[in-house]
Amino acid sequence: MHHNDESKDKLTPLTTEAKLSSSVGPLDTFYYDNKIVVWFAYATAFWGIAGMLFGLWAALQLTFPSLSFNLAETTFGRIRPVHTNAVIFAFVGNGIFMGVYYSLQRLCKTRMYSDLLSKIHFWGWQSIIVLGAITLMLGYTSSKEYAELEWPIDVLITIVWVIFGWNMMGTIIKRRERHLYVAIWFYIATWVTVAMLHIVNSMELPYTWLNSYSAYAGVQDALVQWWYGHNAVAFFLTTPYLGLMYYFLPKAANRPVYSYRLSIIHFWALIFLYIWAGPHHLLYNALPDWAQNLGTVFSIMLIAPSWGGMLNGLLTLRGAWDRVREDPVLKFMVVAITAYGMATFEGPMLSLKSVNAISHFTDWTVAHVHVGALGWNGFLTFGILYWLIPRIFETKLYSKKLANVHFWIGTLGIVFYTVPMYIAGFMQASMLKQFTPEGQLKYQFLETVQQMKPFYFMRSVGGFLFLIGALIMCYNLLKTIKAGKAVEEEKAQALSLANQNVVVHGKDHWHRWIERRPMQMLFWSLIVVIIGGAVEFIPTFMVKSNVPTISSVKPYTPLELAGRDIYVREGCYTCHSQQVRPFRDEVARYGEYSKAGESVYDHPFQWGSKRTGPDLARVGGKYPDSWHFNHMFDPTSMSNGSVMPPYPWLFRRDVDATVMPAKIRAMQKLGVPYPAGYDQKAVDDMSKQAEKIAKNLAGDKLEVKPSREIVALIAYLQRLGTDIKVSENK
Amino acid sequence: MKLRNYLENIADVGIYPVITLLIFFIFFSLLTAWTIWSRKQKFSEISHLPLEESEQNTPAQHQQ
Numbered sequence: 001m002h003h004n005d006e007s008k009d010k011l012t013p014l015t016t017e018a019k020l021s022s023s024v025g026p027l028d029t030f031y032y033d034n035k036i037v038v039w040f041a042y043a044t045a046f047w048g049i050a051g052m053l054f055g056l057w058a059a060l061q062l063t064f065p066s067l068s069f070n071l072a073e074t075t076f077g078r079i080r081p082v083h084t085n086a087v088i089f090a091f092v093g094n095g096i097f098m099g100v101y102y103s104l105q106r107l108c109k110t111r112m113y114s115d116l117l118s119k120i121h122f123w124g125w126q127s128i129i130v131l132g133a134i135t136l137m138l139g140y141t142s143s144k145e146y147a148e149l150e151w152p153i154d155v156l157i158t159i160v161w162v163i164f165g166w167n168m169m170g171t172i173i174k175r176r177e178r179h180l181y182v183a184i185w186f187y188i189a190t191w192v193t194v195a196m197l198h199i200v201n202s203m204e205l206p207y208t209w210l211n212s213y214s215a216y217a218g219v220q221d222a223l224v225q226w227w228y229g230h231n232a233v234a235f236f237l238t239t240p241y242l243g244l245m246y247y248f249l250p251k252a253a254n255r256p257v258y259s260y261r262l263s264i265i266h267f268w269a270l271i272f273l274y275i276w277a278g279p280h281h282l283l284y285n286a287l288p289d290w291a292q293n294l295g296t297v298f299s300i301m302l303i304a305p306s307w308g309g310m311l312n313g314l315l316t317l318r319g320a321w322d323r324v325r326e327d328p329v330l331k332f333m334v335v336a337i338t339a340y341g342m343a344t345f346e347g348p349m350l351s352l353k354s355v356n357a358i359s360h361f362t363d364w365t366v367a368h369v370h371v372g373a374l375g376w377n378g379f380l381t382f383g384i385l386y387w388l389i390p391r392i393f394e395t396k397l398y399s400k401k402l403a404n405v406h407f408w409i410g411t412l413g414i415v416f417y418t419v420p421m422y423i424a425g426f427m428q429a430s431m432l433k434q435f436t437p438e439g440q441l442k443y444q445f446l447e448t449v450q451q452m453k454p455f456y457f458m459r460s461v462g463g464f465l466f467l468i469g470a471l472i473m474c475y476n477l478l479k480t481i482k483a484g485k486a487v488e489e490e491k492a493q494a495l496s497l498a499n500q501n502v503v504v505h506g507k508d509h510w511h512r513w514i515e516r517r518p519m520q521m522l523f524w525s526l527i528v529v530i531i532g533g534a535v536e537f538i539p540t541f542m543v544k545s546n547v548p549t550i551s552s553v554k555p556y557t558p559l560e561l562a563g564r565d566i567y568v569r570e571g572c573y574t575c576h577s578q579q580v581r582p583f584r585d586e587v588a589r590y591g592e593y594s595k596a597g598e599s600v601y602d603h604p605f606q607w608g609s610k611r612t613g614p615d616l617a618r619v620g621g622k623y624p625d626s627w628h629f630n631h632m633f634d635p636t637s638m639s640n641g642s643v644m645p646p647y648p649w650l651f652r653r654d655v656d657a658t659v660m661p662a663k664i665r666a667m668q669k670l671g672v673p674y675p676a677g678y679d680q681k682a683v684d685d686m687s688k689q690a691e692k693i694a695k696n697l698a699g700d701k702l703e704v705k706p707s708r709e710i711v712a713l714i715a716y717l718q719r720l721g722t723d724i725k726v727s728e729n730k
Numbered sequence: 731m732k733l734r735n736y737l738e739n740i741a742d743v744g745i746y747p748v749i750t751l752l753i754f755f756i757f758f759s760l761l762t763a764w765t766i767w768s769r770k771q772k773f774s775e776i777s778h779l780p781l782e783e784s785e786q787n788t789p790a791q792h793q794q
Contacts, residue, residue: 107779181779247780256777261765263777268761272754535750 025499028176032105032490034392036118040098041385043126045474047094048381051086052467058083059463061645062456062612065635068645073137075645077571081148082136087373088146090129092237095381097125097164099244100187102388104171107181107247109494113170117163124160128153139569140210143604144225146232147201151212154202161198165191172518176494180518182263186243188518189271189525193235196529201228207666208659211565215670218599219287220537222607227278227533233369234274237377238340242270245313245337248384252329258315262308269305271525273298275532280351283360284581285607286596291536292353298532299351306344313337328403332383335411339375343368358433361577361611363452363459364425367418374414374466382406382473389477395484402476410469416462424455433585441588445614450641550597553723555672556716558686559693561663562655563716566709567606570647577608578617578720591618592724601672613644618721625693626700628714650710655690657683657707689715 061067061076068075105112112118132149135141141148149157168191172184201224204212214221250257257263279287279295314337317324324330346368350359359365390397397403431451434442556564567573580586582593594617599605608615623631630637633651635644661679668674674682690706693714697704704711 103780106782177779179776179779181776183780250777250780254781256774256781260773260777261768264765265758265761269758272757531750531753 025495027493028496029491029493030111032492033101033112033115033118033488034486034490035488036112036115036122037098037102037388038392038486038488039122040094040101041388043094043122044091044098044381045385045470045477047086047090047129048378048470049467049474051083051091052463052470054079054083054086056460056463056467059456059460062643063453063460065643065645070646070648072139072570072647072649075570075647077574078137078139078141080574081141081145081571082133084146085132085136085148086129088232088236089132092241092377092381093125093129095377095384096190096236096240096244097121098388099248099384100168100240103183103244103247104168104187106492107177107184108171108175109177109492110171110175113167113174117167117170121160121164121167124156124163128156128160131156135210141568141571142202142204142212142214143568143571143573143606144201144214144221145229145573145609147198147225147228150210151202151204151206152210154198154204157198158195158202161191161195165195169518169522176496176500178497178500180521181247182257182260182267183243183247184518185267185521185525186239186246188522189267189529190235190240190243192522192526193231193239193271193275193529196526196533197228197231197235200533201225205666205670207662211659213663213666213670214604216605217601217603217670217672218605219596221602221605222282222285222599223279223287223291223536225605226281227275227536230278230281231275231529233372234270234277237372238274239270241377241380242266242309244384245309245333245380248380248387249313249316249333249337252327252333252383252387253317253320253323255316255320258312258318262312266305266309266312268528270302270309272528272532273302273305275529276536277302277351279536280356281609282607283351283353283356284583285579286594286599288596294536296351296353299348303345303348307341310337310341310344313340328397328400328407329383329387331404331407332379332386332410335407336376336379336383339371339379339414343372343376346371357581357583358429359425360581361609362425362429363421363455364429365610367421367425370417370421371414374410374417378466378470379410382410382470385473385477389480390484393481393484393486395480398476398479398483402472406469406472406476409465409472413462413464413466413469416465417459418462420455420458420462424452424459427455428452432589433583435585435588441585445589446639446641449612449643453643456643548595548597549600550595550723553598553600555601555667555674556719557689558660558664558682559655559689559712559715560719561667561716562660562686562709563712563714564606565663566650566655566713567716568604572616573606573608575608575610575612575644576614576616577611578615579607580615580617586615590615591721594721595724598721598723601667603667603670603672613642616717616720620718620720620722624700625696625714625718626702628717629697629700629702629704629710632710632713647710650713651704651708653709654705654707655686655709655712657686660686686712 057067057074058076058080061079072078101112101118128149131153135150135153136148140150142150147154168187172180172188203215205215206212216224246257246263276298277295279291280299281295283292283296285292314334317330317334320330324334349355350365350368359368386397386403428448428451431443431448432445436442578594578599580590580593587593594607598617599607627638631639632647634646635642660682664674664679664682668679687706690711693711694704694706697711
C-alpha cells in the first residue's frame with residue numbers, strides 16, 4: 001500500500017511540471033531500504049529504556065544513597081554521565097538516524113547511497129554506545145558534560161559521524177527530486193555543526209591510551225565546553241528533531257506544513273542565533289562580561305525562531321484537531337511541540353541574569369532540560385515510532401488503547417518529574433540566599449539538601465511513570481511487529497533528475513539556487529555557525545587581558561594533580577561546582593568569588609553546573625585532613641543527612657605513580673609551567689607530600705598508607721582556592 | 731572589566747560589530763523579502779513533498 005508504483009497521471013505537482021516539458025524519460029524503479037530504519041528503531045527503543053533506567057537509578061540514589069552499593073562503578077558521579085550520554089546519543093541519536101534514514105530516502109526519491117555505509121554507521125554507533133557506557137562506569141571521563149567520553153571513543157565518534165555524513169550527502173547528491181525539502185536542510189546543518197562542535201570540544205592531549213587532558217584550560221575550556229554543551233542541545237536535540245517534525249508531522253496529519261515560508265526563516269534564524277548563546281551557561285562565572293552579555297542577547301533573540309517553529313508545527317494541525325483526539329501519534333506530537341515551545345521560552349528566561357542568579361546550579365535547570373528531553377525528544381520519538389512501525393510492517397498498531405495509556409502515563413510522568421524539580425530548585429535557591437537579622441546565613445547547605453529529599457523522591461516517581469509508559473510502548477510495538485511482516489525493500493518509482501526538464505517560471509531565485517545544491521547548503525550552514533563561534537572564541541583566546549593572570553596562582557603539585565584526576569574520575573563535578581559567584585550569600589558561604597585567573601592551569605576546568613552538594617572552589621583549608629578522610633569514608637559521619645555516597649575504594653587503591661611523568665609532560669605541552677625535567681622529579685615530590693599528609697592523619701589516629709588514593713584526593717581538596725588566600729595574606 | 735577595555739586592544743576593532751550587524755541585517759532582510767515575494771505556488775509544491783506517497787495512495791486528498 002505504500003508503494004510508489006503508479007502511473008504518471010498520479011504524479012506530484014513537481015513532476016507534473018516536468019511532464020509539461022519536452023523530454024520525459026522512463027521512470028526509474030528502485031527500492032527504499034527499510035531494514036536499516038527498523039534496526040535504528042529497535043536501537044532507539046532499547047537504548048531509550050536503558051537510558052531511562054540509568055536516570056531512574058541515579059535519581060533514586062539522591063533519596064537512597066545506599067543504592068550506589070558502595071561500588072565505584074555505580075556511584076551517582078559515574079552513572080549520571082551514563083544516563084545523560086545514553087539519553088542524548090543513544091536514545092535520541094538512534095532516533096535521529098531512524099527518522100533520517102526513513103525520510104531522506106523518500107524526500108530524495110532514492111535508496112540510501114550505500115548499504116555498506118548504512119551498516120557501518122549502525123554498528124559503529126552501537127559500539128560507541130557500549131564502549132561509552134563501559135568506560136564511563138570504569139571512570140574514564142573527560143568530565144566535560146555530554147562530551148565525557150575519552151579520546152579513543154572521540155576518534156571513533158568522528159569516524160562514524162563522517163560515515164553518516166558521507167552516506168547522507170551521497171544520497172542527497174544522487175536524488176531524483178530537485179528540491180531539498182526543509183527537513184533535509186536541518187539534517188545537513190545538524191551534521192556539519194555537530195562535526196565542528198565535537199572536534200573543537202574534544203581537543204585533548206592523551207597521556208595514556210584511555211586518559212587525556214583537555215587542550216584548553218579554565219575560562220577558555222569553560223567557554224568551549226558550553227559553546228559545545230549548549231549547541232549539543234541545539235544541534236543534536238533540536239535541529240535534527242525539527243527536521244523530523246517537518247517530515248513526520250505532515251505525514252501523520254496528512255497535510256502540508258502550515259507555512260513553508262516560515263520554515264525557511266525558522267531554519268536560517270535558528271542556526272544563525274543558536275551558536276552564539278552558549279555563554280548563558282556561565283553567567284556570573286569568571287567569564288568576561290561581554291561574553292556573558294553576548295550569550296544573553298542571542299538567547300533572548302532565539303525565542304523568535306523557536307516559537308515560529310512551534311507555531312508552524314501546531315498550525316499544521318489547524319482544522320485537524322478532531323483527529324488529534326483520535327490519533328495517539330498526533331497526540332504525542334502535539335505534546336512534543338508544546339514542550340518544545342515551553343522549553344524554548346523558558347531557556348531565554350533562564351539566560352536573563354536576574355533569573356539565572358536563582359535558577360543556576362539548582363534543580364530548576366534539571367526541570368528545564370527534562371521538559372525538553374521527556375517532552376520534546378521523548379514524545380516526538382514515541383509519536384514517530386507509533387507511526388513508522390505499523391507502516392513498515394504493513395499492519396495496524398496492535399493496540400490504540402495501550403498507546404493512549406502510554407500517552408497519559410507519559411504526560412503524567414513529565415508533570416511528576418518537572419513540577420517537584422521546579423519547586424525544589426526555587427526553594428533551595430531562596431533558602432540559600434536568606435540571612436538572619438544579625439547578618440548570618442540562615443541555612444546551612446545541608447539543611448537545604450534535607451528539604452530537597454521529598455522532591456527528589458517525587459521526581460523519581462515521575463521518571464518511573466515515564467519509563468513504565470515507554471515499556472508499554474515496547475510491548476505494543478512488539479505485538480505489532482509480530483502481527484505484520486516487514487517490507488524490507490520497498491518498491492518505488494520516480495523520474496531521474498536528468499529526465500526532469502523542469503520548466504522555470506520567471507526568474508530563478510538565489511535561495512532556490514542554494515536549496516537545490518546540498519554541498520553549498522552544507523558550506524553556508526558551516527559558515528553561519530563558524531561566525532558565532534569565532535566571535536566568542538577569538539577575543540577570549542587572543543586577548544590576554546581577558547584572562548588576567550594572578551602571580552600567586554601556581555601549577556598543582558604532582559600529588560594534587562593525581563588527586564584532581566581522581567576528582568575528575570569520580571565525577572565530583574556532577575554535584576559540586578568550583579565557582580563562587582559574586583553574590584552576598586555565596587561569598588558569605590564559600591568565600592571570595594572566583595576569578596578567571598585562578599583556573600589557568602585547570603585542564604579540564606571543573607566549574608560544574610549543578611550543586612547537589614556545596615561549592616568546593618574554596619574548600620582548601622576549611623576542614624582538617626581528618627575531616628575529609630572520615631567524610632570520604634562515610635559522608636554521613638561528618639555531615640548527618642548527607643546524600644553523598646561513600647568512597648571506600650579510595651582507601652584501598654594506590655595512586656598509579658608510573659603515569660605521573662607522562663601526566664607532567666602532557667601538562668608541560670599544554671603550557672603549564674613545570675620546570676624542565678620535572679617529570680623525573682615528580683614522583684619523589686609526590687611521595688614526600690603524601691607522607692606529610694599521612695603523618696598528619698596519623699596524628700589524628702587515622703592510619704593510612706601514603707600511597708593510597710584518598711591521600712592524593714585530600715591534597716587536591718586542601719589546595720582548592722588557596723592560591724588567592726595566600727596573596728591576600730601577603 | 732568592561733567590554734571597552736578588551737575591544738581597545740584590537741586594532742580597528744570598530745569595524746567588526748558594524749560588519750557583523752550588516753551581514754546579519756542584509757541576510758535576514760533578503761531572506762524575509764524573498765519569502766514574502768516568492769511565488770506561493772512554488773512553496774506549496776515543495777511543502778507537499780513529504781505527502782507524495784500518501785497523495786498517490788489516496789488521490790481524493792490530492793486537492794487539499
